[in-house]
Amino acid sequence: MRRIVIVGTGTGGTLVANRLRRALTPDDASIVCVDRDDDHLYQPGLLNVPFGRRTLSSLTRSRRAQLHPHIELVLGEVDTVDLEGRAVSLADGTALRYDALVVASGATLAPEETEGLTGPGWMERVFTFYSPAGAAALADAFARFSAGRLVVAVLDTPIKCPVAPLEFTFLAEDALRHRGVRDKVEITYVTPLDGAFTRPIASAHLSGLLAERGIGLVTALATASVDGAAGRLTGYDGRTVDFDLAVVVPVHNGAAFVTRSPGLGDALGFVTVDPKTLQVPGHPEVLALGDVTDLVTSKAGSVAHFEGDVVVENLIAALDGRPAPARFDGHTNCFLELGGGKALLIDFNNDVEPVPGHFPGPVGLPLLSPSRLDHLGKAAFESLYWHALLPGRPLPGISRDMPRRGKKLSMLHHPSTTGAHP
Ligand SMILES: Cc1cc2nc3c(=O)[nH]c(=O)nc-3n(C[C@H](O)[C@H](O)[C@H](O)COP(=O)(O)OP(=O)(O)OC[C@H]3O[C@@H](n4cnc5c(N)ncnc54)[C@H](O)[C@@H]3O)c2cc1C
Structure with a gap:
């Protein structure tokens, strides 16, 4: 056998x-x-x-x-x-x-690999929602936080779900606005990437959404150390970002x-x-x-x-001793929550970066555009996860290879949207 x-x-x-x-x-x-x-x-x-x-x-x-x-x-x-x-x-x-x-x-999360991160202030004013314990502890701290500097920082790459820290930032901004304290909180998003996201068209869209919401963006900062007692994050290039509450995505191994x-x-x-x-x-x-x-x-x-x-x-x-018949094209598909009951969807692969349009074809969920439909899509996905994705059933309209139909691929040839990022 x-x-x-x-x-x-x-x-x-x-x-x-x-x-x-x-x-x-x-x-x-x-x-x-x-x-x-x-x-x-x-x-x-x-x-x-x-x-x-x-x-x-x-x-x-x-x-x-x-x-x-x-x-x-x-x-x-x-x-x-x-x-x-x-x-x-x-x-x-x-x-x-x-x-x-x-x-x-x-x-595996490796918070101990960043100098100072798990020292004074860890799980008191410096948190991560990437672990179950961290997410639960942050719930209490965020509920109490009503004034000061909130910093959301990706300490280094690669990380799981590169859009999740952006989602946290948008949802936090939305929650603080609903609590009536948004004007008392300065929010900054810190990333080691040279834009809000890895690919130029999505990066430009997401930077615009951060700016619209008055969220500061610090790019190309890979964090060397975190001083929870002083409330300071320091990059390998010596730049610093001060915080009252920090939400970080630790280094991954x-x-x-x-x-x-x-x-x-x-x-x-x-x-x-x-x-x-x-x-x-x-x-x-x-x-x-x-x-x-x-x-x-x-x-x-x-x-x-x-x-x-x-x-x-x-x-x-x-x-069976046969050569491998199947090929992976790098297909990636992510919903990104924006707060206010809206989300946006990105769909791309190794060759085609995220562009606007619709998924999985000309009639479908909007791509790279804030929409209620995408928010509902993300909410519905949890049920699909347990009842279709894990059991190995086919998901309607969703296939292994990235669909090209419905995408505005002509944008890829526009000179202002190519070449800036890998
Ligand atoms: C906050 C957050 C939000 C996210 N949001 C999204 C999203 O919106 N969309 C999306 O597509 N993805 C999202 N992700 C990412 C997604 O959850 C992961 O990419 C996905 O679970 C990866 O699946 P995996 O099978 O590779 O690893 P996992 O699902 O993590 O499974 C790995 C398993 O291996 C086991 N294991 C590891 N080492 C050992 C060992 N030595 N011995 C025995 N067992 C071991 C672990 O216990 C674990 O159960 C998110 C992740 C996080 C943290």
Whole structure:
């Protein structure tokens, strides 16, 4: 009996396990998932916790309950992967032999890697909503905050969901306005990028929206240290930004076991994959998806979703000894909450940056334009996540390859919108 082991049972691991189970019978292969606990958190929902709109328990469900009954879930900490011996070792000494392996262990927050960040003031005036504990603690602090300097800072890249800190900024501005204290709060968004977003057209739109709301933008500042006691963030270039309340996105790494496993990845714990086939070079039977890959593509649930299709097809081919048939184009799709019941949607891939238009075709959700429809789309997505995306069902109108129909691709050739960013 062939055995497929999936390391990490979050967004990517769960959807791949369920799709594999649909594609292969239990007689074709056994499927074993590994994770350290049984709590599957809907991470996009963390954005709502600081505003008191969601609780952590309402965002969390049993991992096991998201898996098809004929999938085994082993709870344990992965310690190493032996690529040559085709085995995953757990911290308790268990060894899981595999014929094919999927690494979907996500990204790890590393706040301790920024000087001073976890020192005085951490979780008192310096918070992150990227962890469950941080999001819950920030809810209390933000509810009490009614005057002073609010700084939202991305400390370095890469991070998961690069739009989430912008969303937090817009929602905070909106909440402070509704509380009647907006004129007493100075809001600044700090980013290591040279614009509000990575790609020029979206960056120009988002910078405009920040300016419209009176939010300051500090660009190209990668944070070297945070002094919570003094309320000061310092960049590697010596520039400083002072705050009364700081909401930061800490440095992200891959997984520590990746660094300990020869041939699997880089020193930061990200798995080295072929950007199109998602296979580990030299090991077609080992594939990775989601936040743990070393790809430049955004680290987002939508990316894990689209990559999942490629991983399933290429893994089955590898089991049969065939070359990889499927290719990933870098398709990324993100809703960005703007406050006031509006959101905007961006959809892009490695070759086509986010442009205005409609998704998934000429009639659909507006792209790169604040709309009520996109806000409702984002709200509806949580239900799709639990009931369609994780179980591995097709999502209507949403496909692996980025749709071109409906997009104003002519904008890509305008001289003022090309060339400024990667
Ligand atoms: C605040 C916030 C907002 C977001 N908003 C959005 C959004 O609006 N849209 C969007 O598309 N994406 C969003 N994301 C990103 C999205 O949640 C992630 O990109 C997605 O979950 C990645 O899936 P993954 O399978 O790679 O990793 P994860 O879902 O994080 O799963 C990784 C799993 O691996 C397990 N694991 C790791 N190491 C080990 C080990 N050594 N042993 C055992 N198990 C291990 C972990 O416990 C975890 O369950 C957001 C993220 C955050 C934090």
